[in-house]
Amino acid sequence: MPRNDEVEQMLNSLSMKSRDDLFSEIPTKFRKSVLRLPRSKSEFEVIETAKSIAKTNQWDQYKNFLGMGFYDRVIPSSVDSIISRSEFLTSYTPYQPEVSQGMLQSLFEYQSVMSDLMHMDFSNSSMYDGYSSLGEAVRMAFRENERPRVLIPDNMINTKLQVIESYTEGLNLKFERYKISRDTGEIDLENLKGLVDGNTSAIIVENPNSYGVLDRNVTRVSEIKKDSVLIAYVDPISLGLVKPPGDYGADIAVAEGQQMGIHMNYGGPYLGIFTFRKELVRKSPGRIIGETTDANGKRAFVMTLQTREQHIRRQKATSNICTNQALMALASLTYLSLLGASGLRKVAAVTMEKSRKFTDNIKKVISKDAVPFTGVHFSDVIVKINKSEKDLNAALIKNRIIGGIPLSRLIPDLSDQLKGNYAFSFTEKTPDADIDLLSSILGGI
Amino acid sequence: MSYRQAVYDEPYIRDYHSGSTYRIPGTVDMDHLGIPEELRRENLNLPDVAEYDVVRHFTRLSEMNYGVDLGMYPLGSCTMKFNPKYADQIASISQFSDSHPLLPDDMVQGNLKVVYELQEALKILSDMDAVTVQPMAGAQGEFTGMLITRKYFEFRNEPQRKEIIIPDSAHGTNPASAAMAGFEVVEIPSSDEGTVDLDALKAAVSEKTAAFMITNPNTLGIFETHIEEIAKIIHGVGALLYYDGANFNAIVGKTSPGLMGFDIVHFNLHKTFATPHGGGGPGSGPVAVTSKLKDFLPVPVVRYDGGRYYLDYSLPHSIGKVVSTIGSFGVLLRAWAYINYNGADGLDENSTVAVLNTNYLRSKVEGKYFIPYRKLKKHEFVISTQNTDKRALDVAKFLLDYGMHPPTIYFPLMVKESMMIEPTESVGKSDLDRYADLLLKALDVPDSELKDLPKNTAVTRIDEVKAARDLKLRW
Numbered sequence: 001m002p003r004n005d006e007v008e009q010m011l012n013s014l015s016m017k018s019r020d021d022l023f024s025e026i027p028t029k030f031r032k033s034v035l036r037l038p039r040s041k042s043e044f045e046v047i048e049t050a051k052s053i054a055k056t057n058q059w060d061q062y063k064n065f066l067g068m069g070f071y072d073r074v075i076p077s078s079v080d081s082i083i084s085r086s087e088f089l090t091s092y093t094p095y096q097p098e099v100s101q102g103m104l105q106s107l108f109e110y111q112s113v114m115s116d117l118m119h120m121d122f123s124n125s126s127m128y129d130g131y132s133s134l135g136e137a138v139r140m141a142f143r144e145n146e147r148p149r150v151l152i153p154d155n156m157i158n159t160k161l162q163v164i165e166s167y168t169e170g171l172n173l174k175f176e177r178y179k180i181s182r183d184t185g186e187i188d189l190e191n192l193k194g195l196v197d198g199n200t201s202a203i204i205v206e207n208p209n210s211y212g213v214l215d216r217n218v219t220r221v222s223e224i225k226k227d228s229v230l231i232a233y234v235d236p237i238s239l240g241l242v243k244p245p246g247d248y249g250a251d252i253a254v255a256e257g258q259q260m261g262i263h264m265n266y267g268g269p270y271l272g273i274f275t276f277r278k279e280l281v282r283k284s285p286g287r288i289i290g291e292t293t294d295a296n297g298k299r300a301f302v303m304t305l306q307t308r309e310q311h312i313r314r315q316k317a318t319s320n321i322c323t324n325q326a327l328m329a330l331a332s333l334t335y336l337s338l339l340g341a342s343g344l345r346k347v348a349a350v351t352m353e354k355s356r357k358f359t360d361n362i363k364k365v366i367s368k369d370a371v372p373f374t375g376v377h378f379s380d381v382i383v384k385i386n387k388s389e390k391d392l393n394a395a396l397i398k399n400r401i402i403g404g405i406p407l408s409r410l411i412p413d414l415s416d417q418l419k420g421n422y423a424f425s426f427t428e429k430t431p432d433a434d435i436d437l438l439s440s441i442l443g444g445i
Numbered sequence: 446m447s448y449r450q451a452v453y454d455e456p457y458i459r460d461y462h463s464g465s466t467y468r469i470p471g472t473v474d475m476d477h478l479g480i481p482e483e484l485r486r487e488n489l490n491l492p493d494v495a496e497y498d499v500v501r502h503f504t505r506l507s508e509m510n511y512g513v514d515l516g517m518y519p520l521g522s523c524t525m526k527f528n529p530k531y532a533d534q535i536a537s538i539s540q541f542s543d544s545h546p547l548l549p550d551d552m553v554q555g556n557l558k559v560v561y562e563l564q565e566a567l568k569i570l571s572d573m574d575a576v577t578v579q580p581m582a583g584a585q586g587e588f589t590g591m592l593i594t595r596k597y598f599e600f601r602n603e604p605q606r607k608e609i610i611i612p613d614s615a616h617g618t619n620p621a622s623a624a625m626a627g628f629e630v631v632e633i634p635s636s637d638e639g640t641v642d643l644d645a646l647k648a649a650v651s652e653k654t655a656a657f658m659i660t661n662p663n664t665l666g667i668f669e670t671h672i673e674e675i676a677k678i679i680h681g682v683g684a685l686l687y688y689d690g691a692n693f694n695a696i697v698g699k700t701s702p703g704l705m706g707f708d709i710v711h712f713n714l715h716k717t718f719a720t721p722h723g724g725g726g727p728g729s730g731p732v733a734v735t736s737k738l739k740d741f742l743p744v745p746v747v748r749y750d751g752g753r754y755y756l757d758y759s760l761p762h763s764i765g766k767v768v769s770t771i772g773s774f775g776v777l778l779r780a781w782a783y784i785n786y787n788g789a790d791g792l793d794e795n796s797t798v799a800v801l802n803t804n805y806l807r808s809k810v811e812g813k814y815f816i817p818y819r820k821l822k823k824h825e826f827v828i829s830t831q832n833t834d835k836r837a838l839d840v841a842k843f844l845l846d847y848g849m850h851p852p853t854i855y856f857p858l859m860v861k862e863s864m865m866i867e868p869t870e871s872v873g874k875s876d877l878d879r880y881a882d883l884l885l886k887a888l889d890v891p892d893s894e895l896k897d898l899p900k901n902t903a904v905t906r907i908d909e910v911k912a913a914r915d916l917k918l919r920w
Contacts, residue, residue: 001798006874010805022800023699025668025821030700036569040788043531050782053559054540059552066545069769076467078496080537082503083723090512090528092520093725095853097909098902099450099845102510103724106503109458112919116490122918126726128581131769139625162765166743169592169764170627207484216483243484256769266556267546267770268581269727281916287725292912294904295897298454304912310584310621311856315630320621323582323715323730327723330503337458337499340465341489350471352478376479405547428471 063434065403067380067425068157068210068410069130070270071259073237073347074429079261079334083327093287093322097302098294104301107289107326110333117239117336118253119246120275124286126329127272127321130256131160134204134233135167136274136285136319137252141202141229143283143318148174151195151203151228153187155180155210157410160233173201182417185213185373185382193224200228205250207234207242210411212355212380212423213373214242222249236260236273236332238378240341240348245275252276261335262328271328282308285319287326347428348378354426355381358435365443372421380425382407387445392422395445401438448848450902451508457920458502463495509903510724511850517876521825521853521865522616522664524694524716526795531786532720532779541778546770550755556774557754560747563731563781570792571690571710572703573733577742578772583691584618585767586711586730587658591626592764593709593734593741594656594685600741600762606655606684612641614665614857616691619658628655635859639665639818641675650682660689661705662696664857664865666803666822676706685709685738693717694869695800695824698793708735718780729776743767798870799824802877806868809881813888817860825867828852829860833888837862839895843887846901849880 002010007019016022023031041049064072083089087102094100107125114123127133138150150168152161154177161175178195179188187205196203203225207218222230232245232253237260245253257271258264276284282305290304310317336344355377362370362383370384385392389406396404404422411418424438494502511518518525536542544553564576580586591609598606609623610631620630633649636642641659650657657679661669669675679686688702688710694717702710714720715728722728734742744763745756756771787795800823807816807826814828830837841851841864852866868877887895899905 001870001872002802002874002877007798007801010801010874014804014808019797019801022797022804022821025670025819026696026700027670027673030672030704032572032698032700032704035698035789035793037566037784037789037792040791041786043529043786046782046786047531047535049785050535050559050778051538053555054538055555056558057540057544057553057555059544059548060540062552064545066547068547070546072543072545074469076496078500082500082507084533085504085507086514087507087510087512088724089533089721090514091510091724092513092518092523092525092722095520096511096841096845096851097907098842098899098904099509099511099850100724101903102506102508105455105506105509107724108919112457112459113491115919128585128726129768129770132581132585132767159766159769163767163769166592166765166767167625169595170625214481214484216481219483239486240489241478241480241486243486247487263542263775264545265542266544266548266553266774268768268773269775270769270773281918288918290912290915291917292908292915294908295906296904298904300904300907302907302909302912304909304916304918307913309617311617313621314617315620315624317617317621317624320584320588320618320625321582322584322616322618323722323728324726325581325723326725327721327727330724333458334499334503337492337494337502338465338467338496339469339491340467340493341491342493343465343467343469344491345475345489346469346471346473349473349475349478350469352480353471353473356479376481402548402552428469 059402062400062402065424065438068405068423069256070264071379071427072264072429073259073427075261075263076335076338078338079331082334083331088327088330094303101301103326104289106330106333108291108301110329111289113333113336114273114275117236118275119244120253121278122281123275124284124288126325127274127286128325129268129270129272130254131163132167133254133272133274134160135164137231137254138164138168138202140252140280140283140285141231142171144229144280145201147199147201149200150175151178151200153178153180153206153209154414155411157210158412180209183374185211185375186215187217189217189220196224196226196228202229202231204231204233207232208238208378211373211382212377213375214378219243219248235378237348240344257332260332262331269325269328271325271332283318286321287324350428351379351426354430354435355379357432358424358426358439361439362442365439379427380423382421382423384421385442386420395441399441448901452903453505453509455505458494459492459920461494461498463498465493466495516848517872517880518850519852519866519868521867522691524867524869526719526869527871528719528721529783532782535782536775536778542775554754557747559778559781561749561754563777564747566784567712567731567733570697571733572701573710574736575739575742576731576733577746578731578777579743579767580730580732581768581773582728583711583713583730584622586732587618587622588625589732589743589767590687590709590711591623591628593738595626596741596762596764597738598655605653608653609655610649610657612659613859614663615658616664616689619689639667640669643671643674646678650678652682654682654684656685656687658687658689660692662692662823665818665827666825667819668823672705691716692824694796697796699796708738714776714780719783720776720779727773727776729773745771795870802868802870802872806866806877806881810884813885825865827857827860827863827865830862835888837864840887842898842906843890843895844883845899847883849883
């Protein structure tokens with residue numbers, strides 16, 4: 001900011017008498033008379049205020065069993081350290097590649113690692129979050145075949161469907177639900193097969209699905225999908241152990257990347273992972289980084305395929321993406337680089353152990369039927385508890401526990417059948433003692 | 446001041462084979478996990494690198510990246526102002542940053558208070574009636590605004606309103622967002638003054654018009670003085686007026702979209718409100734509307750009943766949701782901090798200085814570069830090399846060699862060989878003088894030399910054609 005004497009000097013050089021002259025063309029009737037906000041403060045005061053507001057959050061005095069797509073996982077210190085580097089943090093979209101090689105190479109590596117993790121051909125350089133990625137995936141499928149029907153699992157979380165519907169509002173698509181078995185918690189393949197026809201644009205499969213179950217049948221959907229587009233929504237941590245979507249014929253595979261080195265932040269910033277078959281690359285949304293060379297033949301990176309994008313193609317662009325989540329992409333890349341295959345496998349394995357411990361406990365302290373699905377659970381476990389949400393919550397809160405999201409709230413269309421089912425979630429951070437405590441409380445109510 | 450960016454022949458991260466050293470807590474019997482046979486993963490290729498090598502790799506890469514903490518970054522319409530560090534510190538308080546998005550309202554009163562206060566501040570700054578903070582980018586804010594428009598006219602039983610009118614000077618996201626929401630885009634040319642051509646607008650509007658999307662000041666940095674008449678034309682045919690807030694930094698505290706008659710506004714918190722843009726994201730694009738549209742906002746919105754903050758999902762005509770959560774809370778928190786720190790006086794002063802800096806820099810290069818349209822600019826101005834024998838691209842690469850980020854180039858499309866310059870309030874006079882000197886100096890450098898620039902950067906001029914032709918998108 002110029003010093004006061006410089007401001008005068010600058011105004012003089014513009015032949016202006018006062019600062020107001022800078023805004024002289026704004027019609028007087030539209031000038032804002034007063035800005036009804038408090039006056040400026042020192043940073044000390046602002047930080048103190050923020051700290052005192054933060055203290056009114058109560059959750060940190062409770063044991064937390066919330067999940068359903070967003071998880072409290074170990075975040076290596078080095079991840080926060082790297083994404084706090086101000087060269088990364090305070091840079092814009094790399095429009096000038098010669099001074100932006102750091103972010104561009106990072107994003108190229110991100111695309112490579114995500115392609116490998118999902119076992120897909122290509123990845124873009126990030127989207128806003130998992131749900132909006134799914135919305136963009138359905139749009140991309142429509143660009144490919146222009147058909148009206150989209151098949152979705154009948155247990156898809158309502159918020160997810162709401163986001164997809166927003167993203168496809170202009171396309172007049174018809175969403176139809178195929179069955180997830182109430183016994184195994186897996187896709188009813190016969191039912192799905194009967195629904196696929198020549199008007200089917202896309203089939204969305206989830207693994208693990210909204211019951212938290214690792215679904216064996218996702219591997220068989222490609223056999224019955226005919227020529228529709230198979231879209232997979234997966235848990236990226238599970239891919240440490242579980243077959244990746246590229247291995248079961250997914251055309252587009254998307255995920256929420258928050259679990260990989262990104263704080264939960266009460267809702268964001270998060271990371272939409274977006275990967276696809278190479279034939280679809282020109283129909284894909286979002287920024288993509290390519291490798292090339294500089295004038296001296298040295299390896300270099302640059303944003304490429306920009307003719308798909310809004311700043312060039314305008315209303316004919318494949319998407320309106322301009323801002324993405326580059327920094328969060330860097331966080332997940334750093335996370336995966338630190339953990340490696342063995343680390344990721346272990347995170348997934350410990351998570352499954354915790355879920356299994358809870359499942360075993362519940363079968364003992366309540367009954368065998370209290371875990372309604374026979375399929376294997378990953379992070380989220382559904383438990384049938386014959387109590388109202390209010391009574392369950394009262395018992396849990398009394399014991400300083402948060403958890404037990406009623407499934408009927410997440411999936412309202414199925415609310416009658418799912419009444420009395422609650423979701424509890426586990427990660428590698430969940431102490432065994434907490435699992436025992438939770439189980440015994442649930443057994444006692 | 447000379448400049449030299451770090452140069453490393455940095456390999457891919459996967460080419461370090463030092464072996465992962467990071468420890469995950471817990472013990473587990475990997476042979477008895479109970480993964481169903483059909484789902485067992487055969488092969489997983491990930492980098493296998495020691496922590497110290499990971500940190501060195503990315504630290505070296507960071508040294509090959511230019512950020513606003515290194516110097517002037519006057520990308521037009523991007524508002525690359527200083528990102529205050531108190532905001533980062535606040536955003537890293539664990540009680541905020543580690544809270545789960547599905548926590549019950551009573552457990553996160555602090556988070557909700559922050560969001561509520563931000564909603565209120567945005568209402569005051571824009572003179573609008575209701576706000577959603579859900580959109581995770583400016584473009585997503587636009588898209589949200591378009592969905593609101595669509596739903597509003599469905600509700601009013603005016604399904605014939607299928608057209609969105611957009612001036613040719615608009616950001617590319619405007620037509621893209623309108624098209625995504627299922628609208629047809631009608632582009633109108635600008636007048637000889639670089640502003641909305643009122644006759645063209647009158648000719649374009651009809652009972653099919655759903656909305657007119659503009660930014661004011663526009664991408665040329667020119668304030669649309671006919672905004673009252675524009676609003677009359679649009680409202681006269683029953684359509685809505687949409688404000689693209691990418692250029693809001695020009696007018697904070699001076700005027701507002703509400704006063705000018707706009708119905709829908711999006712903000713770019715990563716521009717006007719100084720949140721760091723992280724190499725392309727995250728951003729945040731809250732949307733404000735007038736009272737007749739408040740029930741169409743995405744859910745939830747944060748409310749306060751005098752004693753308690755809570756999420757309200759009960760908006761009768763809500764468009765639903767555009768992302769999984771209430772929005773990018775970590776970004777909202779930083780914007781909240783920026784508003785609190787600057788206050789009414791600071792926010793007003795920032796806009797004043799942003800406009801002063803723009804006009805000062807404009808006056809320094811005027812005459813040498815062609816500057817179309819009215820002299821008095823707001824937050825940004827557009828120059829062109831069309832009166833010189835230089836190309837905008839070459840001038841941009843010249844600036845890189847001096848450690849100054851070039852302006853946005855080849856946008857807006859309506860000006861040939863354009864460079865869109867937005868210095869913001871976060872630079873002093875000496876930096877502006879230096880930037881002007883360099884812009885002028887570039888004109889004296891022979892083309893043969895310019896073509897070889899930049900030389901002081903991590904790599905020399907990049908072959909973008911090869912990138913598109915060879916399409917190497919992964920290792």
